[in-house]
């Protein structure tokens with residue numbers, strides 16, 4: 001698990017103790033017996049027999065635990081379109097593929113069918129928390145929150161607000177719809193740790209300044225997070241400049257609208273000027289890096305390592321269906337590859353991301369961006385057990401491990417396995433998934 005952007009802690013003989021509410025009680029190394037006895041009062045261990053009452057999940061062979069992935073930007077409603085984008089780029093992709101599909105979510109039954117599939121697919125890929133875009137439709141988007149809750153995935157769920165430059169079927173910027181949506185989702189979960197509404201102006205071109213200011217006010221009044229897109233594609237950026245001539249740049253549009261706060265998720269951030277990065281950092285907002293989407297609809301390469309070096313909060317987003325996969329593992333891999341291409345272009349070796357860097361943005365970085373790092377993101381004592389058991393030996397695994405090639409040193413051995421998983425693995429290797437200590441996937 002990640003301690004920070006640069007430190008991946010590998011406990012080759014680690015033991016994590018979890019209570020019945022899924023909270024991590026202890027994390028230590030050494031023998032299982034010693035660990036259980038040291039916490040014997042919690043486990044009511046007074047003689048050898050009672051140890052059997054503790055459920056023990058042990059790694060065997062080429063297995064290890066990692067924290068659950070956090071997908072900080074995914075359009076659940078666009079899932080039927082994965083893989084379907086032709087040669088389009090952002091603005092014609094929205095017109096051709098995206099708006100017509102989103103318009104169909106007046107049909108809540110159809111929405112439920114899609115949302116069941118996309119949440120299940122995310123969980124099967126190890127995603128224990130996601131920040132979702134639904135559509136403008138309140139009933140369908142409430143349904144998304146209910147499905148995430150039923151299937152046991154943590155979710156920030158956004159009703160999309162948009163009012164212009166799109167077909168009428170996907171226009172609804174009424175603040176009443178947002179209030180209605182917020183009340184309904186808040187009623188599902190009073191803790192806010194499982195499902196929570198997130199205020200969602202689609203992106204600057206979709207909304208007037210007045211509407212964005214109204215949404216920012218609502219988010220601040222109700223203490224809710226915000227998500228939107230920023231600086232994804234060069235034509236989009238030029239368009240924003242035309243639409244908001246009074247603003248210095250894309251970031252300034254959101255800043256003037258009061259949308260930038262500590263729990264604002266900004267998807268893409270591909271082409272930001274340094275001065276924009278400074279403002280985002282000053283407001284403590286976070287970035288969702290969406291590398292598969294940025295490659296697919298040819299948006300560009302975001303300089304993620306430089307954001308990390310500037311201590312800007314960064315996470316990973318699948319951006320389905322700009323991105324064609326719900327897999328955060330695939331996005332972490334793409335982030336690695338794109339950073340290497342960027343470094344080749346800039347000549348700056350410092351642009352290269354490490355495996356540790358991308359595991360951080362896939363987990364703890366996501367928790368920081370979603371304002372959830374006080375309860376998830378790594379295996380720190382006191383957080384909730386949101387975790388994946390990775391098994392490289394599973395039947396049908398795409399990963400081949402050669403035991404004679406494994407380093408002798410136990411930590412280096414795990415490192416070797418993590419690299420294999422990162423570059424070669426897929427959801428077949430995600431054997432079990434827990435959220436809040438509860439097993440939600442068992443393959």
Ligand code: GUN
Pocket residue numbers: 075090094098202203229232293319322
């Ligand atoms: N910008 C505005 N809407 C969208 C969307 O649905 N996906 C992506 N990737 N960018 C957007």
Ligand code: FE
Pocket residue numbers: 073075229267319322
């Ligand atoms: Fe998006």
